[in-house]
Amino acid sequence: MSTVPLLSDEDLSPAARAVFDDIRKTRNTDFVNNFWRALANDPVLLKRTWDSVKEVMAPGALDPLVKELIYVAVSATNNCEYCIRSHTASARAKGMTDAMLMELLAVVGMANETNRLANGLQVPVDEAFR
Amino acid sequence: MSTVPLLSDEDLSPAARAVFDDIRKTRNTDFVNNFWRALANDPVLLKRTWDSVKEVMAPGALDPLVKELIYVAVSATNNCEYCIRSHTASARAKGMTDAMLMELLAVVGMANETNRLANGLQVPVDEAFR
Amino acid sequence: MSTVPLLSDEDLSPAARAVFDDIRKTRNTDFVNNFWRALANDPVLLKRTWDSVKEVMAPGALDPLVKELIYVAVSATNNCEYCIRSHTASARAKGMTDAMLMELLAVVGMANETNRLANGLQVPVDEAFR
Amino acid sequence: MSTVPLLSDEDLSPAARAVFDDIRKTRNTDFVNNFWRALANDPVLLKRTWDSVKEVMAPGALDPLVKELIYVAVSATNNCEYCIRSHTASARAKGMTDAMLMELLAVVGMANETNRLANGLQVPVDEAFR
Amino acid sequence: MSTVPLLSDEDLSPAARAVFDDIRKTRNTDFVNNFWRALANDPVLLKRTWDSVKEVMAPGALDPLVKELIYVAVSATNNCEYCIRSHTASARAKGMTDAMLMELLAVVGMANETNRLANGLQVPVDEAFR
Amino acid sequence: MSTVPLLSDEDLSPAARAVFDDIRKTRNTDFVNNFWRALANDPVLLKRTWDSVKEVMAPGALDPLVKELIYVAVSATNNCEYCIRSHTASARAKGMTDAMLMELLAVVGMANETNRLANGLQVPVDEAFR
Incomplete structure (x- = not known):
């Protein structure tokens, strides 16, 4: 409820x-x-x-499927079950395959990992990236 | 340091x-x-x-630019400055325009918002999404 | 369990x-x-x-109902089901109406959205806010 | 930048x-x-x-100052420097005192703590709260 | 599913x-x-x-039980039910007692609390810690 | 400030x-x-x-150095600069070496990664872990 x-x-x-x-x-x-x-x-x-x-x-500068993938990426990072399930369904309806979903989550996992390595070590931003 | x-x-x-x-x-x-x-x-x-x-x-089931967009989406959600800046730079090097970046963050913002509406109200997952 | x-x-x-x-x-x-x-x-x-x-x-500088609203806001942001449900119940017991709950979550959602826009774009803090 | x-x-x-x-x-x-x-x-x-x-x-079911307090609570939980500073300034402009800010953050801290105790121990939600 | x-x-x-x-x-x-x-x-x-x-x-510079405790600490902070339960089980298999689990979560709770106090008040890092 | x-x-x-x-x-x-x-x-x-x-x-069921490692793990996950720096300093004062810090963050990174794989795929908890 x-x-x-x-x-x-x-x-x-x-x-x-x-x-x-x-x-x-x-x-x-x-x-x-x-x-x-x-x-x-x-x-x-x-x-x-x-x-x-x-x-x-x-549709705009990004296509709707890419937008759904981003929605799933954020929802998986925040652990919103409702949003993970509803937007995984939407992404599938727009053409996402199992292979795409697995790759998406591989990137999400990697980004969550390196986010903590960079923060945990307090790595200063290179001038080249500013 | x-x-x-x-x-x-x-x-x-x-x-x-x-x-x-x-x-x-x-x-x-x-x-x-x-x-x-x-x-x-x-x-x-x-x-x-x-x-x-x-x-x-x-490159795989998703193309490298899409993967960079997902990396930025996760890093913005987690607030990792190093990762936001380095992967925004990588995404630009792979063709991301200002318009694409703004749309990307619009989706990230919206997902972060609706994640909390769904969780805060404890909305049950519809059978159709299971 | x-x-x-x-x-x-x-x-x-x-x-x-x-x-x-x-x-x-x-x-x-x-x-x-x-x-x-x-x-x-x-x-x-x-x-x-x-x-x-x-x-x-x-009761202190803030009244107990406001404190319960803040508790729900944090719990919704972190997605703690136990805390969302128990403090939503506490807030209702202290006078929170459905209208107040919906407005509370509207603010929580908006804050979660703009947090990511500000972080994702790395907007520098204005001198006026320091 | x-x-x-x-x-x-x-x-x-x-x-x-x-x-x-x-x-x-x-x-x-x-x-x-x-x-x-x-x-x-x-x-x-x-x-x-x-x-x-x-x-x-x-203004609505909640007054604007309470809404600003909630904004600060979410922004502190997510660690968005821009939003913490801008909404702390807005809340002060609407009447938030130092005493109110300290109490606000005491609640935010406590909620963040108990969120993890409840999740970490996987405490089941009481029937009374459903 | x-x-x-x-x-x-x-x-x-x-x-x-x-x-x-x-x-x-x-x-x-x-x-x-x-x-x-x-x-x-x-x-x-x-x-x-x-x-x-x-x-x-x-096993390495840290022993496997300490690593499992850290895994539980992160999983409780992020609220990943699957990971909390599987790594709590792993930690128990490696010798974690109820007393150790309760102390672990006490530290996790306290860290989550003071993280928000420090961020919410925007406390500048002391020179001694740099 | x-x-x-x-x-x-x-x-x-x-x-x-x-x-x-x-x-x-x-x-x-x-x-x-x-x-x-x-x-x-x-x-x-x-x-x-x-x-x-x-x-x-x-000191208790866990020794103080392990508690400091857990504090750093949580602070890195939440990205609290103040807490990362102050508790990294405390951990070093209690005997943490560079090798221990790197291993600690390797576990933190891995846990943050697998948390999102488990949540993103909505993996059901095995009966063996309940």
Whole structure:
């Protein structure tokens, strides 16, 4: 159980309903996942978060699959189970293979390792990198 | 100052020197950055880390630029200044533009935000994502 | 299952029992939650932690509800399920509404996002803030 | 130096300039701090972040000072120097005293400690908290 | 369920099988835990990780039990349930008592607390420590 | 500059002075480092933190050098520069060699890496570890 109710469609305020309508239309599916049902308790937060995610994850200088890989990388680093599972699913839907996932996590693991070696030894930044 | 000496070329053990030779040959430059000069105090750690980084960051199911973007994403999440600066430089050398960097960090920021919304509200994972 | 036994009242050392007595008296309830039953394996750690929590969470320059909100904010950032759930419950007992919880997490999410934008771009601190 | 240029007023695109105008008007000061000058490299990110911060930090179910305290709590937990310094300054401007800051950090420290005790011992969540 | 299949012995590639053989021989048991069964989807990652763990955790300047304690300390700080449980078990197998585990976590908790006090107050490093 | 004044001996309240006297006597040196001078702004926090550190870091089931190694491991994982530098210095004063420091950080790096592999792949905990 979440710490606030997960709102079903009947419980939505008109403002939250409008966001759900846009989620459904944008994703072309009737399914709305629990994350949005929790945020629906605060329609302002719901709308801002949805609008932001839609804008941030759209194609741009980076393609949507690369963006999903980055989302998984951050979520694995922070250990957010919900986000790891939902964005691993999204990345797969956009073409991520098992081989890509394993390589992604190999990079995530390596970066987490060398981050601590550099910090733990307090290595000064080279002039060449400034 | 780092918490161990940054070894100059003259201070290297033969085992560390062999790794530095490979770094120089692989990167086709005489420059060896401080991270490796700190690790050189432990030639076994130096060799393992260099061999692993070389293997992990090589082209594979993901291309090297995407891997650098992921490295920056993790390092920004963990706040490792050394790694942010060195891998931002590496990513630029592999073709990352300012526009790509800004989009990358927009995704990193958004993922860090939604990670805490999902965790803070203890949203249960949908069956569809399992 | 925790990685040490959760001690029932019969298993307590006299030193641990004295702390449990104080917990019950201070909170005016017979219920002692699992966190303290795990710590009871080390009565010195149990006593120091309880005494510290009691002192830190007491009314002072900040009121107890604000302190609970801060506890939830930190626990959501670190993703400690136990702490998120127990301190969300404590905050509700002290008057936190759903609207307050949603706003709290909106701030937590935003702070986690901008922390990574500032770190990822290595923005230098303005003189005005020093 | 940040990893992207800090834009001066003359370097702003019209879209970024419009955001800076709103920052100046909202805050009633000509000063625009470095964070926004770094984000100005991506006017879409700049606008979304500013609009979000303005909305999230406005008075609501929680008052603005409490929101600033929460911002500092998260930033201290994540160790974002820029955010610690800028939001400590903002909190002081809204009335935070030294005594309040010390109590705030006492709670932040305690929460970070007990988060690790609960996680490290894998304490199961009591039914009473679900 | 993990986000990749946990490979049973029959599903292993020859390269993965060779690593499993070494795990079994080194540990003198037929049991191979889930972590390696997940990594087995990428035999290169599996081999590198196993070889690295074997090298890092071997007796050296620090004894193996101390290394396991450090592993638990990091895993508790990051909240990795899998790692907390598997390395707590390993540490117990190497002689860790309940009293040692409780003291270990007391240090971990205290370090996590004072890390935030030092960062939150932006305490400058004394010359004596540089 | 820290975000609160670093108090000199003349600025101390009687309660803070008593703690400083104990720090000097316990450590057998006149030197009091900046961390305590920042905490001295809140004598209650100062006293509780000093008493706790003294108790936690004392010889017990774990020896004081091992406790310092754990402190460095946590501080490197969290990237607290102040704590990395002060506890690396303390560990050296208690006998930590360069070889021990390098091995310590090798374990810290490896644990941070495998934490993310286990979390990123959502590996289920084996029954044997529960």
